[in-house]
Amino acid sequence: MKLSLLLTLLFFSLSLHAEAPDLNASAPDGLRKGGTLGQTLSAPPISGDPRDTGREVRNYPEQPPVIPHSIRDYQIDKRFNRCLDCHSTSAAPAAGAPMVSITHFMDRDYQVRAAVTPNRYFCTQCHVPQTDAQPLVESRFLNMDKVLQQEAARRQQQGGTQ
Template sequence: MKRFAIGLACAALLVAAAAAAAQEHIATMRPATPLAENGTPAPMPKPVNSDIRQVRNYPEQPPLIPHTIEGYQIDKNSNKCLSCHSRTAIEVSQAPMVSITHFMNRDNQFLASVTPRRYFCNQCHVPQTDARPLVENDFVDVDEVLEYVKSKEGAK
């Protein structure tokens, strides 16, 4: 039993030493400020407020919000988004109407107004900012994938 305890303690020390050594080489998104100190935060990115619709990257992607929503109230009593995007407001606002799917309840029955499960818009729809990506990625739009597949089929 004593040997087991000594072996376990040695293993724990080895794991701790390896973790400490690896800690120096792990790249993180946190700046070089030590954990015990508060660093200077990065400036907040500016919201994109162009009102230009952006292309969706895949068929069922929720549309992105092309304007600022700062100060918008969206709670159980009020939804600022619907003041422009509701069925009755689009004639005046010229904003796109919320999708017909937002009027369907969980039993696929259509309601006269937006269903409660689709009422909180910013669960799915997000505004954009001028922030640079935190990490590089090689995301490929679905149209590029389809073009690639067609070109491979045509080469056969």
């Protein structure tokens, strides 16, 4: 008890003698650029609405498709999943939406169940809305078709010896 009181008094006395931080110093620029430590900047706007381009091409096998519509205010929790209002096996035909993949009905042992399994129930773990947002970092990802084309071109340049 006495030690904690002594430490509290020591901390308080040190804080009285510490210099106040310079709130006008330039803030370190990370993903959110500009400003100072004392400024309150408004957050950048949320990226644009989903594009009206139809389905996106997938870059690799088993890539989860993107969501081509806004999901703002969708409830997805252990009690309710709004995505299934349109994408369930019974609702998809009338809604004109793709049905949830059969893989979402398989448990860990690959046994097909009657309902979406818990490990596939929270859609936004894998699926994201497509948007017109600019990437935060440069990506050098190449899909498999591009990798195979580059490899074929490399082999052709080497005279097809490999």
